[in-house]
Amino acid sequence: MEAKDGTTHAIRLAQQPEADALLGRSPLAALTGMLLDQQVPMEWAFSGPYTIASRMGGEDLDAHAIAAYDPEGFAALLSEKPAVHRYPGSMAKRIQQMCAFLVEHYDGDAAAVWADAGSGAELLRRLKELPGFGEQKARIFLALLGKQYGVRPRGWRTAAGAYGEAGSYRSAADITGPESLAKVREYKQAAKAAAKAEKGAKAG
Template sequence: MVSRAVCIAQDPAADALLTADDFALLVGMTLDQQFPMEHAFRGPQKIADRMGGFDIHRIAAADPAEFEELAATPPAIHRYGRSMARRVQELAHYIGEHYDGETSGLWMAGDPDGKEVLKRLKALPGFGDQKARIFLALLGKQKGFTGRGWREAAGAYGEDGSRRSVADVTDAESLSQVREFKKQAKAAAKAK
């Protein structure tokens, strides 16, 4: 599986962590709601800076109140830092229980097709249909996932050359294009 360097956070250290650590990328996706996407994807680096590294097992084992405090301390990992801290810990527990702490098991365990990976993603705490499809598209477009039918399972987010979600952000220009797409989609929805 060939993956590319992730450039979603638009910050070298944060993007290096997202590229190197699958759980960090999953956490970034978890935080990507009601918050600017590049800031959401900087959240894992903030956690790493405050914990002296980014480790799924340490996150899962952290005292919940202390982890909430760490996540909510300015600059917080999200505008709802405490509730998102709980969600991140839930995610760490889930990956630990179901994939032995190996996040890539979501898309690699048992050589799954796109439909199966979508099903696995939808089972994650805090992942609905849309978030699961976007993350599946991100796996296919940037992490080298080639499971049969991934583009179909990802729906419109899997379209080649689209600029509709974080899955399509590879640099500052594509981030701007995705923002513009979202702005137009919001305006069109409002006009209905």
């Protein structure tokens, strides 16, 4: 996130320099990437904010502008090829809902969600209030904030659950380049295989 002195964080989630630079300086881009991170590869999801910003004619995302955008027009913007997501229409709606929430409760400032959170538990609660952020997504984003953005309120690792563990490769929170991306993919594939095997055993 961009600090008051203009410094940014080196993020490697999108695996594209321009898209990662936006994630490193824009709190709203980071939230939007996390929102998009489902049912598509992580790099695709986290490159989405840069694509949206470019198609809106800017270098950053603005919660006020997105919330006020014509819904059909915003869905069309995400649907342009290459599409921002596998389900651009539904994701466009979710992004607008999240931005409208940020406008109503945080004056459009995404960083305000975590800026003064007094504890990890409070931050988790705030993240879960965001449209589109369930328990798991909120915990992953909390871990991402702590591990890569320096947002570490008291008890943040505990609030993030397993995703907050140091040295783990479970989620987007642990991706710092191609090697860690591959490790996270391996973990997810193994977890999926284990769940499938357990389901098969119960059925049998």
